Amino acid sequence: MNDNHKQEVQGAELRTYAEAVDWINGLIPFGIRPGLERIAKLLELVGNPQRRLKFIHIAGTNGKGSTCAFLTSILIKSGYDVGTFTSPYITKFTNRFQYNGEDIEEETLLALANELKPFVEEISATELGSPTMFEVATSLAILFYAKVKFPDYVVWETGLGGRLDVTNIVTPVISVITNVGHDHMDRLGGTLTEVAKEKAGIIKAGVPVVSAVTQPELVEVMKQTAADKKSTLYLLGEQFKFNSLSVQEDEQSFSFEGLFRPIEKLTISLNGAHQMTNAAVAVMTLEVLRQYYALIVDDDALEEGLRLAAWPGRLEMVSRTPRILLDGAHNPEGAETLVSALQTTYRYDRLHLMMGMLENKNHSDVIKHILPIVDTLIVTEPDFRNKCEAGSLADLIRSERSESQTFELIVEPDWRAALDKLQQLTGDDDLGVVSGSLYLIADVRSRILYNSESEKGW
Secondary structure, three states, X not given: OOHHHHHHHHHOXXXXXXXXXXXXXXXXXXXXXXXXXXXXXXXXXXXXXXXXXXXXXXXXXXXXXXXXXHHHHHHHHOOOOEEEEOOOEOOOHHHHEEEOOEEOOHHHHHHHHHHHHHHHHHHHXXXXXXXXXXXXXXXXXXXXXXXXXXXXXXXXEOOXXXXXXXXXXXXXXXXXXXXXOOOOHHHHOOOHHHHHHHHHHHOOXXXXXXXXXXXXXXXXXXXXXXXXXXXXXXXXXXXEEEEEEEEEOOEEEEEEEEOOOEEEEEEEOOOOHHHHHHHHXXXXXXXXXXXXXXXXXXXXXXXXXXXXXXXXXXOEEEEEOOEEEEEOOOOHHHHHHHHHHHHHOOOOOOEEEEEEOEOOOOHHHHHHHHHHHOOEEEEOOOOOOOEOOHHHHHHHHHHHOOOOOOOEEEEOOOHHHHHHHHHHHOOOOOEEEEEEOHHHHHHHHHHHHHOOOOOOEO
């Protein structure tokens, strides 16, 4: 391609939704480059629209998406207009940009991509280099909420970490840090304390913060950062707590006690004990907003919003005959949470589990949680560029397996064939589980629920 033709393509307007998504995804080779210089420049060029929005900023290793779902559901039930920005997406690129629970319209995404494109190309020509896919998607979300939809609140999920994450370009009305665990340690630091410092980087001067971090040394990081920023910290176990009342499949109840008031009983339909923690964090976040910003949330709206909140791909039963459960447990804490739920919430004779992982994950510690409880383990590969090869994952499983663990190990690199095997193996009284990378979960979910291929990714 000669230089003149390159310039024509570069300056050309995007004509369709598919072209817009391809253009944004075409920025993936620029990677995830921590730092806020490029997005700050991009937003400056479009008039800093983020300054007109009220953000609820959510970071954490696990539980971010579920907490976003609880907050969105309750706020909508309370009569507020709500933007929700999350990643990665499960079914379609537009899932990431929601307004009142509905995806951005394809034509709106196309128009906003065309608005951003000349500025992205202008920055690409400077020493800053090209904005990344995540920077452009984040800027697009801000434009969508600030110039098209005008929500009362934007529920705003971090991508990676916190301090240098692109989403940290905003100043929120409240910050939330769900927890800190072993994920993305190749990018965020080799110890949990280093990861905690990155997550705590979303704490802004004078902005209250709610957290469910429990490890003592990491609690210290949160307390120190909040003190340095003169932010009030509301910590699970100190300023608020909850008690489990009942647990069954698709229904859990708990009581809540915060600084401002107790609530006798709240019910959620999301499964797993960790979801009560996420729900309690969401409730405390709203309780703090009531105090600081006179947010109005009636108890009826709180109860109904919590109960109706749904989050795909996390302990989600997508088939009843056979029973197939999806859970994107892709790090050690996620695997521990999945195993706990399988032991306390679900009943079955035999457990058949299919897993596929990405290359950069802590596989050994994930596997240690899974091996003791399975009858069959099917190892496959996500349809994604940096997948972990099924053979190497199987070798790791064989090395971790103890003599007392008698499960059957099946290696099937093709995820479609692996899913067929899982469905065939899972009898009427058994449970089939698909776990690991959310890219695998996205494909399996689309195939089972819609019999279609998904778009998927960041």
